[in-house]
Amino acid sequence: MAETAEKQTISVRVNGEQRTVESECSIAAMLRAIGLDALKIAVERNLEIVPRSTFEEVKVRDGDAFEIVHFVGGG
């Protein structure tokens, strides 16, 4: 595939829904694009926990499946 200056997009699943994000984007950037506060959530990628401390460095890859969760009321 030829290198191009244009921003390419990739396809991922977030909480069961298909989404497109910019290729080479970090998990932190993806969370910002969705509008989520990284401090209030936890992220699992392809069944593995992504530590919050690595959100800025870890790049989203095409086909990744994410679960993004938070605390809700429960007994």
Add this chain to the structure above:
Amino acid sequence: MNAPQSIGADTWSVAGRTFTSRLIVGTGKYKSFEENAAAVEASGAQIVTVAIRRVNIADPSQPMLTDFIDPKKVTYLPNTAGCFTADEAIRTLRLAREAGGWNLVKLEVLGEAKTLYPDMRETLKATEVLVKEGFEPMVYCVDDPIAAKQLEEAGAVAIMPLGAPIGSGLGIQNRVTIRLIVEGAGVPVLVDAGVGTASDAAVAMELGCDGVLMNTAIAEAKDPVTMARAMKLAIEAGRLAYLAGRMGMRRYADPSSPLSGLI
């Protein structure tokens, strides 16, 4: 004999954390976050249970529980409600640990939807894995003294037998087994599930439990905030009665006024 030195000093500890309130409350089923927060305040609880669920990515600006009940002031105890296998529960708690940043969690692995009775085989399996991974699981279980022992041996930091099925409000169904669990345990024992009203909570405490966990009894009361206060008082009353040591039971009457000097 010495009376307890001061009621203010009556604390309990789990996994190295010390609490003065012996009431743990859930945060489910409330009409609003405001009502939930007011009930927690009225209950005096220092620990609340919370569930882990997907964020709504379609509307990420929705208010969150953490906006109303501050995790810095109240200890969040993440649960695994809704998990029916050890693997689901472990996966949920790994996420909970990442979201919250602490190891103290509530494990429950359910056996069937109708009774929400715990699946003890899966519960024990999950406890073993979680302890290996550094978690400190407080474990929901059947009111079975042998199962309780096995959980403690596996590393459970607290044993939480049901008093009756979750959300049933039936009260403590088997005082004998709850008491046997209390007598056999080296870790805190808290009745989790089944409390319907204040007297049920007092019964659990009179049996010597270290605390009680409840949700529906407060959330589904007509006035949850007042019921939260009732539960706080019942827990304290039951605890004091336990510490005071109740009188023996007799089959027949014993007069309280002297029999001598009758006119």
